[in-house]
Amino acid sequence: MTFQYIAQRFERSGSGSDSFKALFKSAFDLMKEDTANASLYFLIAVAAKSYVRTYEDQAVTEEVAERAKTILCGYNTRVLEALAAEPAARYAIGSGIAYDYEWQVADF
Numbered sequence: 001m002t003f004q005y006i007a008q009r010f011e012r013s014g015s016g017s018d019s020f021k022a023l024f025k026s027a028f029d030l031m032k033e034d035t036a037n038a039s040l041y042f043l044i045a046v047a048a049k050s051y052v053r054t055y056e057d058q059a060v061t062e063e064v065a066e067r068a069k070t071i072l073c074g075y076n077t078r079v080l081e082a083l084a085a086e087p088a089a090r091y092a093i094g095s096g097i098a099y100d101y102e103w104q105v106a107d108f
Contacts, residue, residue, distance in 0.1 A: 001026065001029070001030060001033070002030075003027075003030060003034075003037075003040075003041065003076075003079060003080065003083060004080060006023065006026045006027060006030065006076075007073075007076035007077070007079070007080060009022070009026075010022070010023045010069075010072065010073065010076065011073050011076070015062065015065035015066050015068075015069045016065070017051070017052050017055055017056045017060075019069070020048045020049075020051045020052050020068070020069075020072070021048075021052050021056075023044065023045075023048040023072065024044070024045040024046075024048035024049040024052065025045075027041040027042070027044045027045035027048065028041070028042075028045045031045070037082075037083060037090075039094055040079045040082055040083070040090070040093075040094050040097075041079075043075065043079070043094060043097050043098055043101070044072065044075055044076060044079060047071075047072060047075065047101055047105075047108070048072060050108045051068050051072075051108040054107075054108045055108070064107060067107065068107060068108055071105060075097050075100075075101070078093050078096070078097055079093070079094075079097070081093060082094060
């Protein structure tokens, strides 16, 4: 399994918590297979898992779910860019995702 496959599967899936759960489980699994890029997969897994923990047992509006999915799809795109980049750029992209998630995302 590749991150590109995981990202495409998430993008094509619905916006329910099961889609976020599949994303975080797959990202955590990929960390074991591709340890050199584990930090990138960890960022995605933690964000998706946080969404699940926050909303799994609640009714969520379609707007909230779609906004979260859009954010994670954007992060997935940035991870794909990082995977194709040199190590220094990879690190910078990962840092940008972490910063954005911590300081710009309040919903999950």
